[in-house]
Amino acid sequence: MNYNKLVDNVIKRILLLFAAISVITTIAIVFSLLGETVSFFKEVSIVEFFTDTRWTPLLEPKHFGILPLICGTLLITAGASLISIPIGLASAVFLSEYAGNRTRKILKPVLEILAGIPTIVYGYFALVTITPILQRLIPQTNIFNAASASIAVGIMTIPMVASLSEDAMKAVPNALRHGAFAIGSTKFEVVTKIVIPSALSSILASFILAISRAIGETMIVALAAGSTPKLTLNPLESIQTITGYIVQVSMGDTPRGSIESRTIFAAGMVLFMMTLLMNIISMLIVKKFRRVYD
Amino acid sequence: MSLKMKINHLNLHYGDFHALKDVNIDITENAVTALIGPSGCGKSTFIRTLNRMNDLIDNVTITGEISLEGIDIKKCDVIELRKRVGMVFQKPNPFPMSIYENVIYGPKIHGAKDKKVLDAIVEKSLRGAALWEEVKDRLHKPALGLSGGQQQRLCIARVLAVEPEVLLMDEPTSALDPASTLKIEDLMEQLKKEYTVVIVTHNMQQAGRISDFTSFFLNGEIIESDKTENIFYKPRDKRTEDYITGRFG
Ligand SMILES: Nc1ncnc2c1ncn2[C@@H]1O[C@H](COP(=O)(O)OP(=O)(O)O)[C@@H](O)[C@H]1O
Numbered sequence: 001m002n003y004n005k006l007v008d009n010v011i012k013r014i015l016l017l018f019a020a021i022s023v024i025t026t027i028a029i030v031f032s033l034l035g036e037t038v039s040f041f042k043e044v045s046i047v048e049f050f051t052d053t054r055w056t057p058l059l060e061p062k063h064f065g066i067l068p069l070i071c072g073t074l075l076i077t078a079g080a081s082l083i084s085i086p087i088g089l090a091s092a093v094f095l096s097e098y099a100g101n102r103t104r105k106i107l108k109p110v111l112e113i114l115a116g117i118p119t120i121v122y123g124y125f126a127l128v129t130i131t132p133i134l135q136r137l138i139p140q141t142n143i144f145n146a147a148s149a150s151i152a153v154g155i156m157t158i159p160m161v162a163s164l165s166e167d168a169m170k171a172v173p174n175a176l177r178h179g180a181f182a183i184g185s186t187k188f189e190v191v192t193k194i195v196i197p198s199a200l201s202s203i204l205a206s207f208i209l210a211i212s213r214a215i216g217e218t219m220i221v222a223l224a225a226g227s228t229p230k231l232t233l234n235p236l237e238s239i240q241t242i243t244g245y246i247v248q249v250s251m252g253d254t255p256r257g258s259i260e261s262r263t264i265f266a267a268g269m270v271l272f273m274m275t276l277l278m279n280i281i282s283m284l285i286v287k288k289f290r291r292v293y294d
Numbered sequence: 295m296s297l298k299m300k301i302n303h304l305n306l307h308y309g310d311f312h313a314l315k316d317v318n319i320d321i322t323e324n325a326v327t328a329l330i331g332p333s334g335c336g337k338s339t340f341i342r343t344l345n346r347m348n349d350l351i352d353n354v355t356i357t358g359e360i361s362l363e364g365i366d367i368k369k370c371d372v373i374e375l376r377k378r379v380g381m382v383f384q385k386p387n388p389f390p391m392s393i394y395e396n397v398i399y400g401p402k403i404h405g406a407k408d409k410k411v412l413d414a415i416v417e418k419s420l421r422g423a424a425l426w427e428e429v430k431d432r433l434h435k436p437a438l439g440l441s442g443g444q445q446q447r448l449c450i451a452r453v454l455a456v457e458p459e460v461l462l463m464d465e466p467t468s469a470l471d472p473a474s475t476l477k478i479e480d481l482m483e484q485l486k487k488e489y490t491v492v493i494v495t496h497n498m499q500q501a502g503r504i505s506d507f508t509s510f511f512l513n514g515e516i517i518e519s520d521k522t523e524n525i526f527y528k529p530r531d532k533r534t535e536d537y538i539t540g541r542f543g
């Protein structure tokens with residue numbers, strides 16, 4: 001008896017340790033960002049950082065305005081969401097409410113495969129397939145452009161929206177659907193007025209997750225979006241995202257401790273804040289729209 | 295008393311399983327028809343055929359004829375049919391919305407928009423389901439905050455709101471406490487003045503208290519259909535008598 005209790009205790013502690021690793025890592029990441037970010041802002045004013053519209057830390061004359069990178073990131077995120085949210089939601093509705101068992105059995109694994117493709121493959125796909133198509137449709141499209149990367153990021157995040165939203169819709173009890181059918185609802189009314197509203201909190205959370213994923217996506221944008229920080233809303237131009245910039249500097253030969261190398265920590269901090277904001281929004285949404293069924 | 299629905303030689307199969315065998319019943323207008331019988335004998339299956347809820351289940355084959363005021367329901371538009379023949383289920387299934395939104399769900403999908411009209415429908419339906427007095431001060435609170443018995447009456451109100459002609463109820467009180475059960479039983483007396491009611495119950499006392507006609511189901515067949523008093527006091531079939539007197543089921 002006592003021996004069993006001891007084993008239980010030891011196991012509990014080991015598991016706690018593992019759980020603690022992720023918490024500790026998160027804290028460590030924040031601190032490592034923080035230290036270098038503070039040093040960065042000793043040399044560059046925070047006002048310049050957030051108001052200057054040029055980002056040229058590697059070129060003379062140096063400018064440290066993060067706006068072009070934020071703009072690039074948001075451009076990619078908006079474009080990707082335009083793809084992933086409608087297509088993902090439509091797929092989820094189809095899988096959960098319309099598809100027969102056999103269709104579902106084929107489609108779900110396909111979605112999972114889509115989710116499992118390495119992002120570098122999506123990056124190549126954007127560069128060698130999507131971009132040429134875009135260039136044929138609109139000749140002035142740059143070889144590196146935001147649209148192509150957005151589309152690839154969007155496709156990459158479809159499975160996330162589809163599968164989380166489908167789970168949420170499947171969790172809506174059939175009794176609710178039957179209640180709606182029994183007073184003369186069409187299938188479409190059941191889906192739009194009962195199923196989606198009932199599952200809304202998780203569906204919105206899946207959107208936010210896809211958006212966060214797009215904000216942080218690196219490989220696709222590094223390959224296909226270009227490396228020209230630019231304050232533009234034109235998706236056919238070459239741009240740069242925060243992540244794209246961080247990769248560019250990390251891969252280059254910027255000396256450690258220089259102002260150039262510190263830019264990536266400041267940029268990383270902004271990225272971290274953006275995804276943190278998304279997480280907070282997500283939590284608020286889940287809380288606000290949560291519906292309990294029983 | 296006129297005939298509201300007529301069921302002729304109805305057979306239903308779930309795959310190979312013969313669940314309803316040559317069922318024939320007349321449903322009288324403005325009366326309560328009770329369906330009794332032991333668990334698994336096909337009562338739910340039968341009542342679901344009356345507004346074609348079985349269309350939602352795969353692998354069901356139905357033969358025979360069900361008519362509503364002389365018209366074959368197979369030929370009706372199913373949405374129109376379910377507006378005329380509404381259904382309340384065994385377990386209360388309010389939508390995760392406010393009480394008010396639950397009641398106006400049906401009228402709204404069928405085109406009602408005007409706020410005044412909707413308000414009037416809400417009051418009328420909730421009164422019709424004997425729930426108005428209890429909820430009139432919290433119409434915009436979540437329906438799931440109601441007690442089980444109140445939820446079930448809300449589900450009745452939700453059906454009444456689309457002004458059906460026939461009200462189907464599948465064991466509407468089996469998940470409820472005795473006090474709530476009593477409230478719903480009392481309601482039947484009111485409801486049949488305006489509606490035709492078909493109710494499944496495995497509680498024979500309940501059938502005796504509230505119904506005008508009773509059909510006794512056994513293994514997918516109707517053993518006997520008659521005025522309720524005849525079923526209870528002068529059953530023609532030995533099996534009906536055995537069931538009524540509690541010898542099986
Ligand atoms: N969806 C279904 N698929 C297959 N068999 C079913 C289904 N629903 C009910 N049955 C079977 O049909 C018979 C009658 O069931 P049911 O109508 O629910 O009986 P009751 O309501 O009288 O208890 C039972 O044997 C049950 O197992």
Ligand SMILES: [Mg+2]
Pocket residue numbers: 337338339464
């Ligand atoms: Mg049943």
